Amino acid sequence: MMGVSDSTGPIAPAIDARFVPVSFLRRHSREIGLPLIVVLMTMVFSVSSDVFLSAPNFRNIGVSAAALAAVSFGQTFAILTAGLDLSVGSTVALVSIVGSLVMRSYGIPAGLLAAIATGAAVGLVNGVVITRFKVFPFIATLAMMSVVSGLALSLSGGVAVTGVPAAFGDLAYQLVLGIPVPVLMAAAVLVTAFLVLRYTRLGRRIYAVGGNEEAARLSGIQVSRIKVAAYIMSGICASVGSIILTARVASGQPSLGATLPLESVAAVVLGGISLFGGRGSIVGVAFGVLFISILSNGLNLMNVPSYTQMMLVGAALILAVALDQTFGSGRAGRRN
Amino acid sequence: MSSSAPAPVTETADGAQPSIVVALSHVSKQYPGVRALHDVSLDLRRGEVHALIGENGAGKSTLIRVLSGDAAPDAGSVSIDGRPVAFDSPLDARKQGIVTIFQELMIVPELSVAENIFLGNEPLALGCLYSRPEAERRTRQVLETLVKGSGIRPAQRAAELSTAQKQLVEIARALVFRASVIIMDEPTAALSEGEAASLRRLILRLIADGVAILFVSHRLDEVMEIADRVTVLRGGQHIATLDAKSIADTDELIGLMVGRPITELFPPRNAEIGEVVLRATGLTRVGPFEDVSFTVRAGEVVGFAGLVGAGRTETMRGLFGAERLDRGELYKRGAALDIRTPRDAIAAGIAYLPEDRKEQGLVLSMSGVENIAMASLEDYCIAGVLSWRSLRATARAAAQQLQFRGQLEASAATASGGNQQKLVIAKWARTGADILIFDEPTRGIDVGAKAEVYRLIHQLAGEGAAIIVVSSELPELMNVCHRIYTMSGGRIRDEVAQSDFSEHRILEGAFAAHLGAGTSAEVRP
Known part of the structure; x- marks a missing residue:
């Protein structure tokens, strides 16, 4: 198809030279765009604030990003199946309460186990409601958001659960090789999620189900099981996020994580995961999280009020998706 | 040139x-x-x-x-x-x-026929209101000039129309x-x-x-x-x-x-035909098909002819467990099969290559390699962990054997129709199935690729597989199959051996449910 014909000799190579970099940038706009913006943003904040570019501040960013990161990596699983998990915020709250209660009576390991199990259980219910009763993910997890939040408030009586072991609270501030433990936890979730998505049968099936559910079903894939597994993954990741947040405040909080549904969906979408499912890489999501966290840290240092920050995060989400729709390769190309 | x-x-x-x-x-x-x-x-x-x-x-x-x-x-x-x-x-x-x-x-399925025809061009009353009576009157008029008795009502929801009727609506829109x-x-x-x-x-x-x-x-x-x-x-x-x-x-x-002459579009039918591999008796799903019984032998290519809506695809999807069966039994080499899901069917050695490659056959966003492995992913996994190396090697070998000429690592969306069909064939060949159902295997693919698909069908038959081909193209069925069943109105109407193949006889079976009720394109069982 590509041969250069003699009649257009001088023109054809010129066209090629123009097209190659453009098409390369287009094809990889998602992979390149966001990291580039993150780097640019870092440079801008470095100039505008003399505190921004410092090890303590970077640790700060890391710790505050860690919980969002863990939750967003879980959200990625749900969205890759062409679903959505809006219950992540209240799952974080419930896990915080259950984990703290168990930890107070039975010690840290039991508490962590209970935390993970709670998150997995919420994910299981989400998955079953969505697959078994055919409730749309949006409605199912929106409803579960209310159910789980109510459960967290009832269990705690609406007040914080205090008296968790001090060693647990210290976890949030300990450093290993200069890196805060929450950051290491988030990194562990990232590596695990990456490996699961790329190198396991489950991971590839999640992409298949999200990419074309009917084709996957006709290929003998048990679509319902895959979806349930994805929501369980989302629940477990939310647990990890909750453990990080709970350790930071050293108590179980029934109102923890209220902003996480929006922020995690924002991080995932900014990171280039298609809301239609089956498309995108979790590495992009990590950059999505960095974007949101660095933006909010930088704005803090510039004394921008947090209410204004909320507006900016929402606007950034709309802007990113709009840019992608206008210039990015976005959806699959037209058929020929 | x-x-x-x-x-x-x-x-x-x-x-x-x-x-x-x-x-x-x-x-x-x-x-x-x-x-x-x-x-x-x-x-x-x-x-x-x-x-x-x-x-x-x-x-x-x-x-x-x-x-x-x-x-x-x-x-x-x-x-x-x-x-x-x-x-x-x-x-x-x-x-x-x-x-x-x-x-x-x-x-637009949820709009009426008239609304579809006048979409973006609505007749107005009082300069601003959509005039439904006017739109429906003109719709009736234009449909009448196109086909007498099309059976389409202007106020009907477009979703209820058959493909042929929808096309008529588009043509009407062009005339408007x-x-x-x-x-x-x-x-x-x-x-x-x-x-x-x-x-x-x-x-x-x-x-x-x-x-x-x-x-x-x-x-x-x-x-x-x-x-x-x-x-x-x-x-x-x-x-x-x-x-x-x-x-x-x-x-x-x-x-x-x-750019070169094609001597043989259809390969010779010289596979050795053996024992009965698949026997279906009384397959029924109330509505789309009823009491469908047939057999397919090893090495045999059996065609299913009929009009769109005759129940052929529905029968095959029922057989494959993709849709519920109300009644009927399936036997493979005499042993009863219990198939409730596509997974069961695959385990029983049945493959179904759907008529719509893009919607049902492939995950377009995934690579050719992964699509080939889609139905046999277990083979490349140890304890659920995937070996990309063995997957790639197998996919490459399969692609070479089928003369796949696209980019294996690129998303399946970028492959041409013929190459996409080869990916689907490779996917099912990998499962080791010995009963293969091809639903409209050459729809929308070019002549060169068609010839290759026919060659692959006969190659699989030659290896002893039992093959079913559902097709709306008569020449294709008559040149590829050893035997043809015709379906109409959800039932099998005729069974024709190769020596008796004639367009007339097959069409008679295909129209059996409509004879006397008019045989135009607008008939919909």
Whole structure:
């Protein structure tokens, strides 16, 4: 198809030279765009604030990003199946309460186990409601958001659960090789999620189900099981996020994580995961999280009020998706 | 390649200049990495059917896009009635009288027939209100001029229409727009033989009224039957524009399309036929099909003929566990099968290659490699962990064996229709299935790829597989199968052995449920 014909000799190579970099940038706009913006943003904040570019501040960013990161990596699983998990915020709250209660009576390991199990259980219910009763993910997890939040408030009586072991609270501030433990936890979730998505049968099936559910079903894939597994993954990741947040405040909080549904969906979408499912890489999501966290840290240092920050995060989400729709390769190309 | 010469404006027999409605001259269009059209010229005359043929990737789609205002040419020009035009949108082209009916029909299912026809062009009452009575009156009028007794009610929801009826609605819409040119992209691909024949009759009526039709089709017999002139594209270049009367046979067209003569489109049927592998008795799902019984032997290719809606696909999906069966038994080599899900069917060695590759056969966003492994992923996993190395090696070997000519690592969406079908075949061959169901295996793929699909079908049969082919193309069934069942109205009507194959007998079976009730394209069981 590509041969250069003699009649257009001088023109054809010129066209090629123009097209190659453009098409390369287009094809990889998602992979390149966001990291580039993150780097640019870092440079801008470095100039505008003399505190921004410092090890303590970077640790700060890391710790505050860690919980969002863990939750967003879980959200990625749900969205890759062409679903959505809006219950992540209240799952974080419930896990915080259950984990703290168990930890107070039975010690840290039991508490962590209970935390993970709670998150997995919420994910299981989400998955079953969505697959078994055919409730749309949006409605199912929106409803579960209310159910789980109510459960967290009832269990705690609406007040914080205090008296968790001090060693647990210290976890949030300990450093290993200069890196805060929450950051290491988030990194562990990232590596695990990456490996699961790329190198396991489950991971590839999640992409298949999200990419074309009917084709996957006709290929003998048990679509319902895959979806349930994805929501369980989302629940477990939310647990990890909750453990990080709970350790930071050293108590179980029934109102923890209220902003996480929006922020995690924002991080995932900014990171280039298609809301239609089956498309995108979790590495992009990590950059999505960095974007949101660095933006909010930088704005803090510039004394921008947090209410204004909320507006900016929402606007950034709309802007990113709009840019992608206008210039990015976005959806699959037209058929020929 | 002698492609530089534009189609000469020939004179008609009586010496008058045929009136040209639309002309493309020296049009080129480049996409990143692909030169889709190169110096192509083509004209459409009032009252002619101009067929456009070529293999996938020959540039037909791009040419349609340029003509319909969906893409601007990089070089060259488009003119209407002799004056050059530049469309800035498909709507613009439409306003200038060029209407395109795409393969995926642009019908809004939840709107009524009349609302669809007048979409974007609504008749108004009092200058601002949508006038429903007026729209429905004009809809009734235009449908009546198209086909007597089409069975379409203007107020009917478009979702209730059959594919053939939806097409009729699109044509009606073109007439309402006062189209002088109608571009039809594979209009008969989704139609059964009978429906396609009705459409061809309608096209002849349209051109009698002076409309010019650009008819894009893979079905060469149909092209020969209906076209006045035929333009062949290959590799983005204009190869020839022929007067249809001067064409000897379809082989001549195939030769021009592929650039080399195709001696044997259909491979010989010399597989050894063995014992009965699959026996179905009384398969029933109340509504779509009832009491369907048949057998398939090892090495045998068994065809299922019938109209769209005869229940063939539904039966196969039921057999495969993709849809519920109400009654009926399945036996493989005498042993009863209990199939409730596609997973059960695959475990029993059954493969189903669906009619819609893009919607059901492939995950377009995933690579060719992964699509090939889709139904046999376990084979590359140890304790759930995937070995990309062994997966790639197997996929590469399978692709080579099937002469897959796309990018294995690129997403399946980028492969041509023929290569996509090869991915689907490779996927199922990997499962080791010995009962394979091909549903419309060559729909929308080009001649070269068709020949390869037929070869693969016979290769699998030669290895002892039992094969079912569901197809709406009679020549395909009659040249590929050893035996043909005809279905109509959800039941098997006839069973024809190879020695008794005749178009007449098969069509009789296909129309069995409709005989006496009118046999037009608008019949829907």
